[in-house]
Amino acid sequence: MSTYVSHIASIASQRNRMRDLIIKWANINSGSCHVAGLEKMAAVVVEDCAGLGATVERITLPAQNVVAAEGTWHKVPLGPAISMVKRPESRVRVFLGIHADTVYSPENPFQKACETSPGKLNGPGVLDAKGGLAVLLLALETLEKSPWAGNIGWEVLINPDEEIGSPGSAPILAAAARRNHLGLVFEPALPNGNLVSDRKGSGNFTFIVRGRSAHAGRDITTGRNAIAALAEAVVRINAALGRLDAVSVNVGQIEGGTALNVVPALALCRINVRVGSQEQQAQVRSHLEAIAADISGREGFCAQVLGDFHAPPRAADAAMLLWLGRACACGADLGLNISWQGSGGTCDGNRLAANGLITLDTMGPVGGEIHSPQEYLLLDSLVPRASLAALLLLKVASGEYGCSSR
The missing domain is CATH 3.30.70.360 (Alpha-Beta Plaits)
Incomplete structure (x- = not known):
């Protein structure tokens, strides 16, 4: 752990910056079917992530097929996905993903984020999953400032349709799964801070x-x-x-x-x-x-x-259990007491795993009551969760944690 302390120490000073980013993003309505809001969210996120120095691509997704009230199929447009790639030629490659969409439409009265009490941020998508996007960004910034950054490549996918089953981005996720060695998805941690193993x-x-x-x-x-x-x-x-x-x-x-x-x-x-x-x-x-x-x-x-x-359902196999253990060991290095457990929830981690990628998919912050007007994020979880993701990336980049060849 001592090898990495100086490289993750700066994250501690970024709590308020992460909070401010999350509030800014949460105040942009990005409901799954609100294309204009998703377009705006994509543009803002690209600007906020510019410092990573990645190659950025805006991906137009095909329309979603939806059964209308008259009982027939019709097409509904989707917002854009954002891909960010750096060092794709590297021998070891990590996929990092999270969704920009939320379950809150523009007509929903739940539209603004605010601290309802010290350390508790309430707002649409603050936990699911704009808080995860802030954690992802800080983890990558930490990696890129380290002496090991050049040892691994990475790609980020920020998709606009996860809350409705990723109908447009599923093929992109499948392709990404086949060319990377490890996947990190920044869905919220479980309320006790644990990671998810089996998923329905x-x-x-x-x-x-x-x-x-x-x-x-x-x-x-x-x-x-x-x-x-x-x-x-x-x-x-x-x-x-x-x-x-x-x-x-x-x-x-x-x-x-x-x-x-x-x-x-x-x-x-x-x-x-x-x-x-x-x-x-x-x-x-x-x-x-x-x-x-x-x-x-x-x-x-x-x-x-x-x-x-x-x-598809996902059962944790030996390879995934190895990486869950490694993530928990990183947590222990940071003084976090975390483990893993099954969940009835699904996410893009199911889709990545179905295409052969070992994926840890609850790397985001801690909070609760998602998909409701009571959704909240515990701000004091931002620094520990960003540090956890950063430490895991640093150990992969330094070679301490080896990745299986594809």
């Missing part, structure tokens, strides 16, 4: 029921109520998937109907499912299709399931 897989599905319109008074018996049929399907979906071990299901949106005196001919719900294994992905799909087939077998009704799994 995640899929998004739309269950659509079509019935038959009719007058709700004069001709109600000739109608086929799509909302009523969908309500039954939701109960059956929860029951069927709830019986599968380690599977969780969340019916997050329901749409349907027109006027109250019209039997609704169309209804749909959007569902997120988390699974623990590849086998369970097939089981989930089978259950959904069976329920749709049963409803379709009734006169006047047609049901279908659209969507798929976008993040």
